[in-house]
Amino acid sequence: MVPTRRARYYTVGSALAAAIENSASTRTIVQPYTGSSVYLPLLPSGEVTIGISNALDFGRAYSDPANPIKELRALARIYTTPYGYLVPRSSGITDYAGLKGKPIARDLKAQLSLTSTNTALLAAGGLNEGDYEQVTIGNVQEGLGLLVEGKVAATATIPGSPQSQQTHATIPGGIRYLTLEDTPETNKVLGEIAPGLSTFNVEPGEGMPSIDAPVTMIGLHQFLVVGASLPDEDVKKILTAVWDAWPRLQQDVPSLRSATVEEMAQPINAAPYHPAAIAFFKEKGIWSDANETHEDSFAK
Known part of the structure; x- marks a missing residue:
């Protein structure tokens, strides 16, 4: 079981590994890596x-055009992390249209996935x-720091994170x-720019003082991923x-509380x-008709 270097992945990976070990009587080892680019090829x-x-x-x-790893397979969607753009309330900006002409933190030097995520978010808006x-x-x-200093009008992060709460305070x-807008059109834009993204609705709750009404962001969907050659019997046990x-x-x-067990097979x-x-x-x-349609898309 391989979480990334992030503490959340390690915590989730450790819990899942223990469940698999207890159920399947199989020894598991939780091994941290520096990032997905290191362990996905393995x-x-x-x-x-x-x-x-x-x-x-x-x-x-x-889908990497230069060196695709076509033997990767999704096993199950296990949880979703919401992510979205934020602005100071005092700015008077209430929607994405209000950001026109303003400086926005978008590209991240060392995180290409978040650069495409931010680009997709803005386009969807x-x-x-x-x-x-x-x-x-x-x-x-750094983006949150620039927002506090008034050097950008908006930046993006995970709601409820310690950094988000500190910025709010x-x-x-x-x-x-x-x-x-939580519409098929919005999801189409997201998927075209950054496949794997979709809208995600966030309700007010404990630990998110900045959210006092329902808001639609995007979901960073976290999956268990395996190789295509993993035996069927092992997949079923896991x-x-x-x-x-x-x-x-x-x-x-x-x-893991952001997902029900019935959502493991979501066609995302x-x-x-x-x-x-x-x-x-x-x-x-x-398993739904939407799943069948989505699976067929990989054969194109």
């Missing part, structure tokens, strides 16, 4: 059995190249997350273990599902 060979990756990263690896001043940042934290009047342990896993790991995968996963989801009654 999945097809079996050097790594399972990885946790967001749909953008493994979708880019699967109706803003294209030339509609705003593009500002390059080193990381998400630092800026007089707090921050506001901008909302997208999915059965996770499925059966899901209520307990949600109690122990807050990140950026690489095909493993055939044994499809069989498992059909057995559970959660």
Whole structure:
């Protein structure tokens, strides 16, 4: 089981590994790597059995024009992290149209996936190249710092994160997350620019003081990913273990509370599902016509 260097991935990976070990009587080792570009190529060979990756990263690896890893397979969507653009409430900006002509933190020097995510977000909000001043940042934290200093009109991050809450407390009047239209058209724009993205509705809740009304952001969908050669029997054991342990896993790991077990098969995968996963989801009654249509798209 391979989480990335991020603490959240490691926590989720450790919990899932324990569930698999307890259910399948199989020894598991949780091994951190520096990033998905390091461990995703190890999945097809079996050097790594399972990885946790967001749909953008493994979708880019699967579809890379220069060196695609076509042997990657989605196993299950396990949770979703909301992500969106925010502005100071005092700015008076209430929608994406209000950002026209303003400096916006968009490109990240070392995180290509977030650069494409931000570009897709702005386009889904109706803003294209030339509609705003593009500002390059080193990381998400730098973008929030520039927002506090008034050097950018908007930047993007995860709501409820410690950095987001600190920014909300630092800026007089707090921050506001901008909302997208939750429509097929919006999702089409997102998918065309950054395959694996879709709209995600966020409700007010504990730990998110900046959100006082429902807002539509995007979801960074996190998947279990394997190699195509992983035996069907192993896939079934893994999915059965996770499925059966899901209520307990949600109690122990807050990140997993954003998804129900029935949403494991959502048709938002950026690489095909493993055939044994499809069989498992059909057995559970959660494989849909939308899944079939989405799977067919990978053959084109």
